[in-house]
Amino acid sequence: MTCTDHNLLYRIDSPDDLKKLSEAELRLYCDQLRQYIIEQCSANPGHLASSLGAVELTAALHYVFDTPHDKIVWDVGHQTYAHKIITGRREAFRTNRKLNGISGFPRMAESPYDAFGGGHASVSISAAFGIAKAAALRGEKRQTIAVIGDGSMTGGLAFEGLNNAGADRDTDLLVILNDNNMAIDQATGALKSYLVKISTSRRYNAFKRRLWRLLAHKPPLLKICQIAGNAVKQGLLRNSNLFESLNFRYFGPIDGHDLPELIRVLGALRRIEGPKLLHVMTVKGKGYKPAECDKPVWHAPGRFNPATGERIVSRSATDRYQDVFGQTLVDLARADDRVVGITPAMPSGCSMNLLMRQMPERCFDVGIAEGHAVTFSAGLAAAGMIPFCNIYSSFMQRAYDNVIHDVALQRLPVVLCLDRGGLVGEDGATHHGAFDLAYFATVPDLVVAAPMDEGELRNMMHTALHSGVPFAIRYPRGNGAGAPWRDAPFVRLEIGRGRQLRMGAGDLAVVTVGTTGNEAAAALDRLHEEGIEVAHYDLRFAKPLDEELLREAGMRHRRIVTVEDGALRGGVGEAVSALFNRCGLTVSVTNLGIPDRFIEHGSLPELKALCGYDAEGIYRTLKNLAQPAD
Numbered sequence: 001m002t003c004t005d006h007n008l009l010y011r012i013d014s015p016d017d018l019k020k021l022s023e024a025e026l027r028l029y030c031d032q033l034r035q036y037i038i039e040q041c042s043a044n045p046g047h048l049a050s051s052l053g054a055v056e057l058t059a060a061l062h063y064v065f066d067t068p069h070d071k072i073v074w075d076v077g078h079q080t081y082a083h084k085i086i087t088g089r090r091e092a093f094r095t096n097r098k099l100n101g102i103s104g105f106p107r108m109a110e111s112p113y114d115a116f117g118g119g120h121a122s123v124s125i126s127a128a129f130g131i132a133k134a135a136a137l138r139g140e141k142r143q144t145i146a147v148i149g150d151g152s153m154t155g156g157l158a159f160e161g162l163n164n165a166g167a168d169r170d171t172d173l174l175v176i177l178n179d180n181n182m183a184i185d186q187a188t189g190a191l192k193s194y195l196v197k198i199s200t201s202r203r204y205n206a207f208k209r210r211l212w213r214l215l216a217h218k219p220p221l222l223k224i225c226q227i228a229g230n231a232v233k234q235g236l237l238r239n240s241n242l243f244e245s246l247n248f249r250y251f252g253p254i255d256g257h258d259l260p261e262l263i264r265v266l267g268a269l270r271r272i273e274g275p276k277l278l279h280v281m282t283v284k285g286k287g288y289k290p291a292e293c294d295k296p297v298w299h300a301p302g303r304f305n306p307a308t309g310e311r312i313v314s315r316s317a318t319d320r321y322q323d324v325f326g327q328t329l330v331d332l333a334r335a336d337d338r339v340v341g342i343t344p345a346m347p348s349g350c351s352m353n354l355l356m357r358q359m360p361e362r363c364f365d366v367g368i369a370e371g372h373a374v375t376f377s378a379g380l381a382a383a384g385m386i387p388f389c390n391i392y393s394s395f396m397q398r399a400y401d402n403v404i405h406d407v408a409l410q411r412l413p414v415v416l417c418l419d420r421g422g423l424v425g426e427d428g429a430t431h432h433g434a435f436d437l438a439y440f441a442t443v444p445d446l447v448v449a450a451p452m453d454e455g456e457l458r459n460m461m462h463t464a465l466h467s468g469v470p471f472a473i474r475y476p477r478g479n480g481a482g483a484p485w486r487d488a489p490f491v492r493l494e495i496g497r498g499r500q501l502r503m504g505a506g507d508l509a510v511v512t513v514g515t516t517g518n519e520a521a522a523a524l525d526r527l528h529e530e531g532i533e534v535a536h537y538d539l540r541f542a543k544p545l546d547e548e549l550l551r552e553a554g555m556r557h558r559r560i561v562t563v564e565d566g567a568l569r570g571g572v573g574e575a576v577s578a579l580f581n582r583c584g585l586t587v588s589v590t591n592l593g594i595p596d597r598f599i600e601h602g603s604l605p606e607l608k609a610l611c612g613y614d615a616e617g618i619y620r621t622l623k624n625l626a627q628p629a630d
Helices: 015-019 023-043 048-053 055-064 081-091 124-138 155-167 189-200 201-217 220-237 259-269 290-292 321-335 351-359 370-381 393-408 437-441 453-466 516-529 547-556 570-583 603-611 615-626
Strands: 070-072 145-149 175-177 249-256 275-281 339-343 364-365 384-391 415-418 445-448 471-474 499-504 508-512 535-538 541-543 559-567 588-594
Touching: 015 055, 015 081, 023 048, 023 055, 023 081, 023 259, 048 055, 048 290, 055 145, 055 175, 055 259, 070 124, 081 559, 124 145, 124 175, 124 445, 155 175, 220 384, 249 259, 259 275, 259 384, 259 499, 275 535, 321 339, 321 351, 321 384, 321 453, 339 370, 351 364, 370 384, 370 393, 370 471, 384 453, 393 437, 415 453, 437 445, 437 471, 437 541, 437 559, 437 570, 445 453, 499 516, 499 547, 508 516, 508 547, 508 615, 516 559, 516 615, 535 547, 547 570, 559 570, 559 615, 588 603, 603 615
Parallel strands: 070 145, 145 175, 175 275, 249 275, 339 364, 339 384, 384 415, 415 471, 445 471, 508 535, 508 559, 559 588
Antiparallel strands: 445 541, 499 535
16 A cells, blocks of 8 residues: 555544544545555454454544543453554554554553553443543543443443443543444353344334434434433333443444444534443444454454455464363363363353353353353352363453452362463563462462473363362463373372473572473573583472472572563562572572563563573573583
């Protein structure tokens, strides 16, 4: 795409430029913007389908409202690519999610147009209400808008925000419910059914369209339109309006791809005070047929041919850890009818869809509600089931109290499977699973395991099933080490028992936990070729630690390097150092892992290298320690 006078895309560098367009030009601009997002994401992968579905809504918001004076808070951020491009980041978008490039999510430090950072679901309403309340307290006249998807609306925090904001009729807040009947996978739950019922009532929608054509262009009459519409809706649907019951004036549903209607309605809503909600219907992947036809895959499709829609998939010789989890869960469920699976809206992301396809009655997608997922699992366990609750590591942070209060305190046999443990790459700071080893280490009676490879993951799941205690297993995103696992017989591991993988000839050893053991093994092979022999201990369990194995290592070796794919502060390395201190062992310990700062986005190899615990970093550290002192 080249810059010409006829190409609107390159004439728009800010919302002020956007406002100079006619509505017809705005339509053309949206088409060019959508194509630009497709072209850029085809070569530089990101979250495609969500952003394609929000192009017209985003353009209308910046066309009508006075941003950045008016504040837009985006939920999660998967839908913000058009927002970033409109707000002066068109060229920077070529660096989206790359090391030292712009973030794939809203970032306050990145642009004044990003009113609030995002990455986790359901936060927008609470944050936007706080921003709106601050404006009211200061006497500032500004509009505050929260844009939240129907998937994010399933989270409890969204309803907490609605409940609090709805009780404050003096604070101006507009919530836009971007309803595409999808999260990453198909939306589930009673809220989905309710929204479908609203949006598909033919009699109500026919009445609404006629009434809005007459009145929507006159903002003072829009309240009458809204009151009449909701009265009719209650009669036709035989159901009260959920949002009206929380004191939000409800408007919609309207077509989220109809620019003239969006502009008229948003312009009218600027004049209505207090809390209000606009229900917008959109199509995830809009304007790109492959994405419209397979929305879960095209949520984040990787590289693809924009002309044909053919995905460019890198074939790996090893299986993904998530697929090892998914197939092992199926195998365990076949052997034990107590096994059930629970996921908060991530069945394909964690591969629990394998169980969902084969035993749908024993697999539960609870929506984007991590705390509920854990406590629901605790209830299942209290009634004799063995739930495998799979939550991404960074999202498990949201359910920390549920793990403590509802699982560990009652010693219920819930198996917490933490996918995406450690650094995850391009999604960046909001998604790195940096803290799980540290935050779970403080929870009494909770076993914390970290497999080194695919076979270890399979056996740890088997061990957890038969342990009878709260059990967490954390493993990384991506492909495994190539260890055999399919159809391998299960082996029950001794909880809290590690292993020595390599003997050393000197006083230097490395202690690893989880898949960092593979990087360490590569570093030790390289040192071996140079005549340097270093012992290698794999802990397997971050809690309880194998104190006997560590005491043995501490007595044999004067210098020890610990390696973990997690936060150093409060992590396994510090626990190992503390154990040596308690035992009175004089050991010099060097800890490698994620430093005490938020790690930005970039490829996984780049980020591990920055943190110094890739194979090269481990090699350099050990090589320096192996050098004789001057």
